[in-house]
Amino acid sequence: MKYVIIGNSAAGIGAVQGIRELDKDGDITMISDENYHTYSRPLISYWLKGDVTEEGMKYRPNEFYTENKVNALLGKKVVSIDKKNKTVLMDDASVTEYDKLLVATGSDPFVPQLEGLDKVKNKFTFMKMDDVRAVRERLSKNSKVLIIGAGLIGLKAAEAMVRFTNNITVIDLSERILPAVLNEEASHIMKHHIETTGVRFVLGTTVKEFSENTATLTNGDSIDFDILILAVGVRPNTELIDAIGGKVDRGIVTDDTQAVKGFSDIYAAGDCTKSHDITSNTDKMIAILPNAFMQGNVAGKNMAGGVAHYTNAFPMNAAGFFGLHIITAGSYSGEEHTAISESGYKNLFIADNKLKGFILMGDMINNAGIYTSLVREQTPLNEVDLALLLEKPALMAFPAEYRKEKLGGQR
Amino acid sequence: MKKVYVNEERCLGCHLCEFYCSFAGGGETDMAKAFKLGRVVAPRVRIEESKDINFAVQCRHCEDPLCVKSCIAGALTKKNGMVEIDKAKCVGCYTCVLVCPYGCIAPDKKSGGKTVTKCELCLNSAAGEPACVKGCPNKAIVYEERGEQ
Numbered sequence: 001m002k003y004v005i006i007g008n009s010a011a012g013i014g015a016v017q018g019i020r021e022l023d024k025d026g027d028i029t030m031i032s033d034e035n036y037h038t039y040s041r042p043l044i045s046y047w048l049k050g051d052v053t054e055e056g057m058k059y060r061p062n063e064f065y066t067e068n069k070v071n072a073l074l075g076k077k078v079v080s081i082d083k084k085n086k087t088v089l090m091d092d093a094s095v096t097e098y099d100k101l102l103v104a105t106g107s108d109p110f111v112p113q114l115e116g117l118d119k120v121k122n123k124f125t126f127m128k129m130d131d132v133r134a135v136r137e138r139l140s141k142n143s144k145v146l147i148i149g150a151g152l153i154g155l156k157a158a159e160a161m162v163r164f165t166n167n168i169t170v171i172d173l174s175e176r177i178l179p180a181v182l183n184e185e186a187s188h189i190m191k192h193h194i195e196t197t198g199v200r201f202v203l204g205t206t207v208k209e210f211s212e213n214t215a216t217l218t219n220g221d222s223i224d225f226d227i228l229i230l231a232v233g234v235r236p237n238t239e240l241i242d243a244i245g246g247k248v249d250r251g252i253v254t255d256d257t258q259a260v261k262g263f264s265d266i267y268a269a270g271d272c273t274k275s276h277d278i279t280s281n282t283d284k285m286i287a288i289l290p291n292a293f294m295q296g297n298v299a300g301k302n303m304a305g306g307v308a309h310y311t312n313a314f315p316m317n318a319a320g321f322f323g324l325h326i327i328t329a330g331s332y333s334g335e336e337h338t339a340i341s342e343s344g345y346k347n348l349f350i351a352d353n354k355l356k357g358f359i360l361m362g363d364m365i366n367n368a369g370i371y372t373s374l375v376r377e378q379t380p381l382n383e384v385d386l387a388l389l390l391e392k393p394a395l396m397a398f399p400a401e402y403r404k405e406k407l408g409g410q411r
Numbered sequence: 412m413k414k415v416y417v418n419e420e421r422c423l424g425c426h427l428c429e430f431y432c433s434f435a436g437g438g439e440t441d442m443a444k445a446f447k448l449g450r451v452v453a454p455r456v457r458i459e460e461s462k463d464i465n466f467a468v469q470c471r472h473c474e475d476p477l478c479v480k481s482c483i484a485g486a487l488t489k490k491n492g493m494v495e496i497d498k499a500k501c502v503g504c505y506t507c508v509l510v511c512p513y514g515c516i517a518p519d520k521k522s523g524g525k526t527v528t529k530c531e532l533c534l535n536s537a538a539g540e541p542a543c544v545k546g547c548p549n550k551a552i553v554y555e556e557r558g559e560q
């Protein structure tokens with residue numbers, strides 16, 4: 001059996017592990033245009049900050065490819081798939097055959113069409129190792145940094161850069177930071193926390209026009225900068241599947257075995273795909289690492305002839321900014337149950353007798369996974385001690401039988 | 412694979428396992444001294460208690476561990492049935508705290524929350540057998556084979 005995996009990151013690695021659980025000997029070829037041993041993408045900000053070394057960023061040990069008998073072709077880009085002859089073509093004109101193919105091409109930064117952006121010399125995106133290397137080379141203590149986008153990536157970039165300069169401004173069209181992850185209250189708390197470090201926010205506005213070192217905003221203000229970071233969002237890499245007529249709706253559309261709709265031997269996983277969010281019952285992009293790994297893992301098992309389904313995706317995030325941590329999951333609709341502590345915040349969202357989502361911050365994050373399991377399993381809340389769960393996540397709230405099964409080794 | 416199991420019916424809620432756990436991981440040899448010095452207690456076993464029941468919970472070393480699959484840094488691995496953490500690789504993002512269904516992995520207070528900590532069955536410490544099992548006065552925590560992977 002010949003397996004080809006395009007992408008050398010979380011989804012691709014998940015697939016290798018999935019394949020190897022069932023097929024110890026099949027040929028695995030992994031292709032990536034990034035010329036690095038598999039590394040953890042989220043760790044690029046930790047590297048820039050100086051918390052981890054390049055060695056420490058490795059997502060799997062140095063022996064991973066040899067131990068799993070993976071032929072890693074790094075620094076090569078796949079330019080097309082020939083689904084009739086079952087081959088992929090690379091940018092150096094080489095061709096590789098496959099029996100089963102996985103597209104795990106991830107996402108690229110979305111670059112907005114802003115007037116005058118082409119005049120800005122020092123502009124960067126914040127997605128890849130090479131991006132942060134380039135930023136690192138430019139950064140000094142006199143740098144004036146402007147970050148467009150107050151989402152997770154933009155704020156992680158800000159956190160990494162305060163070590164170098166105290167002149168950092170983050171702007172966002174949204175009226176609040178982390179708009180996709182936090183509600184208004186939690187967003188407010190986080191904003192105040194981050195502002196104490198000297199990072200400035202300009203919200204509810206965007207750039208009308210750039211000159212080389214100045215951004216003129218739609219509200220009339222202007223901001224001088226010498227480093228511009230574009231972090232407004234990501235765009236799934238779907239071109240390869242698009243070109244062969246596979247179904248794409250923003251992301252690549254797959255079934256729950258991760259097979260691309262309409263194909264039996266082509267799979268897709270990770271940031272390049274669309275997921276089904278069980279908490280809102282809608283299809284959406286869920287661009288997070290655990291989702292990528294698990295989808296890849298399911299794809300790998302199916303490619304190797306096993307049976308696996310990925311049926312319980314939902315958005316979730318764990319992130320810390322300047323020491324204040326947030327853990328969130330699911331969707332934020334339904335009846336709200338809020339609690340505020342000295343250094344924490346919590347909000348649970350309940351609808352249809354189920355926990356649909358939650359936002360936890362600061363000292364409220366402990367044992368969060370117990371809440372997440374209620375979201376993942378969509379546990380009917382009348383079967384558990386809801387009053388206790390509203391107070392804190394506890395296994396005590398589950399029926400004794402359930403505990404016996406889960407904790408007693410009967411499951 | 413031998414694992415740590417708790418018999419709810421026998422648990423007194425005395426918290427001794429927490430003490431033994433903190434002690435086992437702290438490298439401190441004199442328990443009284445360890446606590447008097449006000450060392451941060453970071454036990455990898457958690458007691459849940461109510462009027463009627465008490466029980467201790469620690470990492471289940473799950474057959475299909477969500478924490479390992481979700482770790483953004485590759486710091487968690489499962490080897491020979493045990494889920495281990497490489498604290499040098501952990502960046503303290505708490506994704507594992509987000510996904511563990513049992514609440515069995517937690518910010519490590521000793522590192523000021525820069526990494527997480529969890530039960531590693533005392534295999535890496537001098538005790539040899541889990542300290543909580545050894546120290547439990549009522550055999551409410553046992554270390555035995557129940558056929559789990």
Ligand SMILES: Cc1cc2nc3c(=O)[nH]c(=O)nc-3n(C[C@H](O)[C@H](O)[C@H](O)COP(=O)(O)OP(=O)(O)OC[C@H]3O[C@@H](n4cnc5c(N)ncnc54)[C@H](O)[C@@H]3O)c2cc1C
Nearest residue numbers: 007009010011032033041042078105106270271287288289
């Ligand atoms: C700064 C930052 C912080 C983040 N923090 C978190 C976090 O804390 N928690 C979390 O869960 N997620 C986080 N994420 C998101 C997470 O990194 C992604 O969800 C995850 O990396 C997706 O994995 P993937 O394998 O699908 O794709 P990717 O990691 O994007 O990898 C795809 C790979 O395929 C390669 N490729 C693409 N097209 C081709 C082609 N045609 N030929 C060859 N190779 C190709 C790409 O170059 C890339 O190497 C963060 C992302 C960023 C940028």
Ligand code: SF4
Nearest residue numbers: 470471473476478511
């Ligand atoms: S930390 Fe939690 S998810 Fe991980 S193996 Fe232990 S019990 Fe399972």
Ligand code: SF4
Nearest residue numbers: 482501502504505507
């Ligand atoms: S806190 Fe550490 S062990 Fe947990 S997911 Fe993050 S890097 Fe991995």
